[in-house]
Amino acid sequence: MNWLPLTILLLPAVGAALLAGRGWRWPRMLTVIVGPGVVWLSFLVVLYGYATDVNVDQSYWTWIKVDGFTLPFNLLLDHLSLFMCLMITGVGGLIVTYSVGYMGHEDDPSYARFFCYMDVFVTSMLLLVLAGNFIILIVGWAMVGLSSYLLIGFYYWRLSAVVAARKAFVMNVIGDIGMILGTFVIFFQFHATTYSDVFHQLGCSGDRLCLGTPDSPTLELAAFLFLVGAVAKSAQLPLHTWLPDAMEGPTPVSALIHAATMVTAGVYLVGRLHPLYDVAPYAHHAVAIIGALTALVAATIAIVQTDIKRVLAYSTMSQIGYMFLAVGVGAYAAAFFHLLAHAFFKALLFMSAGNVIHAMDDEQDMRRFGGLWRQLRGTSISFLIGSLALVGVIPLIGYFSKEFILGAVFSNPDPLSIWLWVVGFATAILTGFYTGRMWWIAFWGKPSPTRPVAVPQEAPAVMLWPVLVLAALSVAGGALQSKTAIGFGTTLVEDYLRPVVGAIAWPANPFDVLLALATMVLALVAFGWAYLMYVPRAERRAAFLDSLAEVAMASPHPWSSRVPWAQTLLEHKYYFDEIYDWAFVRPLDRLARWGDRGDRRVVDGSLTGVAGWVQGGGRELGLLESGYFRSYILVFVGGAVVAGLLVLWRASTA
Amino acid sequence: MTVVFTQVNASGALQIAGESLDTGWFLYLAAILFVIGAVGVMVRRNPLVILICIELMLNAVNLTLVTFSRQLQNLDGQLFALMALTVAAAEAVVGLGILVDIFRLREVEDVDELSELRG
Numbered sequence: 001m002n003w004l005p006l007t008i009l010l011l012p013a014v015g016a017a018l019l020a021g022r023g024w025r026w027p028r029m030l031t032v033i034v035g036p037g038v039v040w041l042s043f044l045v046v047l048y049g050y051a052t053d054v055n056v057d058q059s060y061w062t063w064i065k066v067d068g069f070t071l072p073f074n075l076l077l078d079h080l081s082l083f084m085c086l087m088i089t090g091v092g093g094l095i096v097t098y099s100v101g102y103m104g105h106e107d108d109p110s111y112a113r114f115f116c117y118m119d120v121f122v123t124s125m126l127l128l129v130l131a132g133n134f135i136i137l138i139v140g141w142a143m144v145g146l147s148s149y150l151l152i153g154f155y156y157w158r159l160s161a162v163v164a165a166r167k168a169f170v171m172n173v174i175g176d177i178g179m180i181l182g183t184f185v186i187f188f189q190f191h192a193t194t195y196s197d198v199f200h201q202l203g204c205s206g207d208r209l210c211l212g213t214p215d216s217p218t219l220e221l222a223a224f225l226f227l228v229g230a231v232a233k234s235a236q237l238p239l240h241t242w243l244p245d246a247m248e249g250p251t252p253v254s255a256l257i258h259a260a261t262m263v264t265a266g267v268y269l270v271g272r273l274h275p276l277y278d279v280a281p282y283a284h285h286a287v288a289i290i291g292a293l294t295a296l297v298a299a300t301i302a303i304v305q306t307d308i309k310r311v312l313a314y315s316t317m318s319q320i321g322y323m324f325l326a327v328g329v330g331a332y333a334a335a336f337f338h339l340l341a342h343a344f345f346k347a348l349l350f351m352s353a354g355n356v357i358h359a360m361d362d363e364q365d366m367r368r369f370g371g372l373w374r375q376l377r378g379t380s381i382s383f384l385i386g387s388l389a390l391v392g393v394i395p396l397i398g399y400f401s402k403e404f405i406l407g408a409v410f411s412n413p414d415p416l417s418i419w420l421w422v423v424g425f426a427t428a429i430l431t432g433f434y435t436g437r438m439w440w441i442a443f444w445g446k447p448s449p450t451r452p453v454a455v456p457q458e459a460p461a462v463m464l465w466p467v468l469v470l471a472a473l474s475v476a477g478g479a480l481q482s483k484t485a486i487g488f489g490t491t492l493v494e495d496y497l498r499p500v501v502g503a504i505a506w507p508a509n510p511f512d513v514l515l516a517l518a519t520m521v522l523a524l525v526a527f528g529w530a531y532l533m534y535v536p537r538a539e540r541r542a543a544f545l546d547s548l549a550e551v552a553m554a555s556p557h558p559w560s561s562r563v564p565w566a567q568t569l570l571e572h573k574y575y576f577d578e579i580y581d582w583a584f585v586r587p588l589d590r591l592a593r594w595g596d597r598g599d600r601r602v603v604d605g606s607l608t609g610v611a612g613w614v615q616g617g618g619r620e621l622g623l624l625e626s627g628y629f630r631s632y633i634l635v636f637v638g639g640a641v642v643a644g645l646l647v648l649w650r651a652s653t654a
Numbered sequence: 655m656t657v658v659f660t661q662v663n664a665s666g667a668l669q670i671a672g673e674s675l676d677t678g679w680f681l682y683l684a685a686i687l688f689v690i691g692a693v694g695v696m697v698r699r700n701p702l703v704i705l706i707c708i709e710l711m712l713n714a715v716n717l718t719l720v721t722f723s724r725q726l727q728n729l730d731g732q733l734f735a736l737m738a739l740t741v742a743a744a745e746a747v748v749g750l751g752i753l754v755d756i757f758r759l760r761e762v763e764d765v766d767e768l769s770e771l772r773g
Binding site: 627628629630633 | 692695696697699704765766768769770771772
């Protein structure tokens, strides 16, 4: 029996249990050691598993056994889940360590509560990726939703945080229902719940792709239902509205849950279930289309956001859209490489933003920052590295991962793919623009006159080091998979994942590298254009750029003044919230009010009526019980007399 | 002279000291005693007097039992009267016991004061 998967899973669970039970009265030092410590221990075990190349589907015990149905508790630690575990515990460890500094203002019980929730989250996420059957997957899936709810609502005394937590939970439950129904359909079709049984019956597993297998409506249905779960968890259209609101949680939570790990669970799901999606072409196309649309829509909304964390949230949606696009066309390795890259640079961006927010007395409106470049050098450099990785600039990991996806989509023979590529290409340029806007507004120019802190303090070492480690990973990570984007070098990620998700089934296009470079250049131009738009002329340093710009487009100024209706549309986030409010929230609210009235008047009313009637009758009858012995005797004797008279009367008439 | 105190003649009437006495008289007496008892229970408020009145009613009934026993030449009635006497003794013990207990708890002279269970 191989205890490795269970050990990985249980280490953070034990930490969470200790913190939940005793943490609130521990000295802070112990919380600091246990909270991040268990995640790092788990990371070491995962590393050991990587070093010894573990590849098991280990069943530990029989969980449920009912009349012919047996459900084992089995954990699957193959290359894909090990890859995910490395990312979850590694990036997770860095972020939890960072929280030691970021949450330092909290009092001791809240401090322990935070690390307890974080460890619960890491446990849930590990359970999700280690699950060896659909039922455990659902348990993990629901548990990450729960920990996300707990952490978004961490500041439970703030109404907005509570509302955001509830919104995220409701949206996630919609997804959970999809997952459960999908599992029902799978069970109905195959009478099996473990991945190995189901994939075996699907006739394909591992690197054997099942393209060309006849399409089946049942499998399409299952694939679509799982897609609902994936879309809700990964904040894709149309169930995306919870993610921006989830930024109400503490920044490390946004970094860990709402950027690096939980929101990528949908990508993991489609990748894990690729034998299903490979035989369900409609659902598979839907994944790609949803991904591409989300990437574009989120990127456009990000252009007008002013809260720095919300810009990052929409950017996260957009990047996960890329991953959905990749798994949707069948380029699984590309999706997972981007998932890893995104975990690096988006956690980096969130944590750098957290440092800035910390230095700015919890101000999040980036229009009130400005001029941080000179004052917060370490944070600024790491934020710039993260930004450029997000834009996809060449030596950074983002270039290699994003261009891997775009190249795979471009060369895909499916006729739809070219349109998806166009959307992805446009999104890449928009990414450059909104990232540039964020960078120039928050860090460049002169300090804003409304800035809360004139001389900000750089973050303490415990908050700076994890950021720098991620910055280093964002710089060097591209070496893992460089061949696909620059034409030579390594294909480590692709090779590592091939036994699980297979190779990309179509040949690369020779134009891929050229297109990748062109995309990067255009994205960088957009990044620079944002400088001309958002840094006031008086504060610009390179005068020659002005003349260049004036030649190019005659006095650039913010585009929004030319198309105010677009500005309004974007600021309302395409009115998704308003539409949902109108279509679901209000009718449900009205229904609930109506039901409440019905409950009060009809159900409660009839019961209260009956009770009142009985009570009233009792009160009247109670008057007979005078408590006076005499009156009882009088009634008794009177009754006896009447009875006697009746007897006499009968006797006389008989 | 030998006094045959009571005898029953063929028609069922009682013979006392040679005089025959109609059964009806005994029943009238029993009825009067019973009514006195019942009215006493109803109108008196002293618990002791009420108990005595109950005894009076019981004995009125006993009297009718004995009367009919004589008239019908059947000993069942007398037996039943003896039984009723025994039970009445037991009942008096219980009743008096309750009364004493209530008296200990509080000095009750009027059963109307014991009306806590009124509706």
